[in-house]
Amino acid sequence: MPRKSAHHPPVPPSHAAHAVAEWFRHAARDLPWRTSPRDPYRSLVSEFMLQQTQVARVVPYFERFLRRFPTIRSLALADQADVLSLWSGLGYYRRARFLHDAARAVLERHGGIIPRDPDQLARLPGLGRYTAGAVASIVFGLRAPIVDGNVARVLLRLHGVRTPRDDGLRLAWGLADDLVNAAAEHDVPALNEGLMELGATVCTPRSPSCGSCPLAGLCLARSLGITGLIPEPKLPPARATITAVCVVIRDRRGRLLLEQRPDRGLWAGLWQVPTLESAPAAKARPPSAPKALRGLGLEGLTVSRRSAFSHATSHRDVRFVVLHADAPPDRPSRLTITPDGHPATARAWLTPARARALALSNPQRSIIEDAAGLTSSTSSLSRARRRAGPSSSR
Ligand code: ADE
Numbered sequence: 001m002p003r004k005s006a007h008h009p010p011v012p013p014s015h016a017a018h019a020v021a022e023w024f025r026h027a028a029r030d031l032p033w034r035t036s037p038r039d040p041y042r043s044l045v046s047e048f049m050l051q052q053t054q055v056a057r058v059v060p061y062f063e064r065f066l067r068r069f070p071t072i073r074s075l076a077l078a079d080q081a082d083v084l085s086l087w088s089g090l091g092y093y094r095r096a097r098f099l100h101d102a103a104r105a106v107l108e109r110h111g112g113i114i115p116r117d118p119d120q121l122a123r124l125p126g127l128g129r130y131t132a133g134a135v136a137s138i139v140f141g142l143r144a145p146i147v148d149g150n151v152a153r154v155l156l157r158l159h160g161v162r163t164p165r166d167d168g169l170r171l172a173w174g175l176a177d178d179l180v181n182a183a184a185e186h187d188v189p190a191l192n193e194g195l196m197e198l199g200a201t202v203c204t205p206r207s208p209s210c211g212s213c214p215l216a217g218l219c220l221a222r223s224l225g226i227t228g229l230i231p232e233p234k235l236p237p238a239r240a241t242i243t244a245v246c247v248v249i250r251d252r253r254g255r256l257l258l259e260q261r262p263d264r265g266l267w268a269g270l271w272q273v274p275t276l277e278s279a280p281a282a283k284a285r286p287p288s289a290p291k292a293l294r295g296l297g298l299e300g301l302t303v304s305r306r307s308a309f310s311h312a313t314s315h316r317d318v319r320f321v322v323l324h325a326d327a328p329p330d331r332p333s334r335l336t337i338t339p340d341g342h343p344a345t346a347r348a349w350l351t352p353a354r355a356r357a358l359a360l361s362n363p364q365r366s367i368i369e370d371a372a373g374l375t376s377s378t379s380s381l382s383r384a385r386r387r388a389g390p391s392s393s394r
Helices: 013-027 040-050 055-068 072-076 080-087 094-110 118-122 129-139 149-158 165-182 185-201 220-224 289-295 332-336 352-357 362-372 380-387
Strands: 240-250 256-260 275-277 303-312 316-326 346-350
Touching: 013 165, 013 185, 040 055, 040 072, 040 094, 040 129, 055 080, 072 094, 080 094, 118 129, 129 185, 149 165, 149 185, 149 220, 165 185, 240 289, 240 362, 256 352, 256 362, 289 303, 289 316, 303 362, 316 362, 332 346, 346 352, 352 362
Parallel strands: 240 316
Antiparallel strands: 240 256, 240 275, 256 346, 303 316
16 A cells, blocks of 8 residues: 655645656756657657666667667668668667658658657557656646656655555556646656656666766655655565577578578567577576487587577576587588477578678677677677676667
8 A cells, every 4th residue: 555644745746746857957967859849750669678777778779779760751662681680780680670660651651751649659569658748748748747766756645655566556556647747848858858867867766866866855765765655665576597508500602591580579580590498487407419309400510519508588597508610512402401399480591691681689699709700709708608697688
C-alpha cells in the first residue's frame, strides 16, 4: 500500500512543474538531439535508442545513425540489414527493427510527416505511451505525460510514496499527468525532458544530489528521510545460463562460414558463426564437440583449437565454447545447408571484411575478429573474457 505522511501537505503541481522546467533550461546537457527547434525525427531516433540505454552510450550511435539516415524517408527506404548494422553493439535489437518499421509507417500512413498527436504516435510500431508522450510533449509541446524509470523515481520521491514497483509506475503516470496539466503551456517540453534529466543526473537511485535539486524544498521523501527507500529495492532477477557452442570454420580462401539468427529472441536477426545454443536453465553444460558439430550439420570436421569465455546479457549468462575447424577441401558449400531443427535461417561463406560489416552481437564480433586475425595478439576475445563480468553488456 502506498504510504504518505498525514502531516505533509500535498506538493503543489504547478510549483513543481515550473521549478523543473526552469532548472532544465539551464542544466540541460548538450546532446545532439536537443536542437533548437526540436526535430521530430531526431527526437524519435533518440527516444528509441534511449529505451534501456544510457545517454553516454547512445550519443556516438545516434550521430552515426543520423549521418547514414539523415531523414525519416532515408530510414524508411533503407535495407533492414543496414539499419541493424548501425545498431550493432547497442543491444536490444528489436528497437532497431521497430524504429525502421515506424519510419516506414510514417511514410505510408502520414506521407513522411511524423504526427503530433500522441494517440497517432502510439499506433506506430514500437512506440508505447512513453515514447509517444516524449515526442508529442518535447517536440510539439502537447500536454502528454511521460514516465520511465527515472521519472517514476523523481515523482514517487517528490510525493513520498513507498510502494512496490508496479504500483509505483501506475501511480507515477497519474502524478506525471497532474504535473503536465498544471504546467504553464510554455513549460511543458522542459518539464517533461527535465524530469528525465533530473532522474538521470540528480535524483539518482543511490546517493542522489539533493543539494542541487530544484525540487528539494518540495520533496516529501527528503523531509521524511526516506529517499533511499524509494523506489523499494528490487529482488535480483533469477539469472539463467545458456551454453553456446560456436564453430569457426575457414575455407581455403580464408572466408568464414556465417549464419543469420532467427528474427525472434536473443540477438534476433544478427549474424554469427554456426552456433548451437542450449535452452536457458539454472545450470547448463555444453555438449561435447562431436555432438555440437552433429547438431549443427558440421559432422566430419576436425577441431584444431578450442577456447571458452562467458558473457552476461541483462537476463542471462551465456557460456561460449569456441571450436576452430578447417572446411573440408571438397564441396565446402555443403556446410551452408543447415540441418533440420537448427534455427539459423541462412548460411554463407564471407570474407572477414564482409563479416565485420554485418550486424553482430558483441561476443560474436569478438569471435569473428579473433578468428580473422584482425586484432592484435591481445585479442578481442581475451578482452571479452575479461569484460564478461556481472554487468550487463550485449
Ligand atoms: N531518456 C530518454 N529520453 C531522454 C531525453 N530526451 N533526455 C534525457 N534522457 C532521456
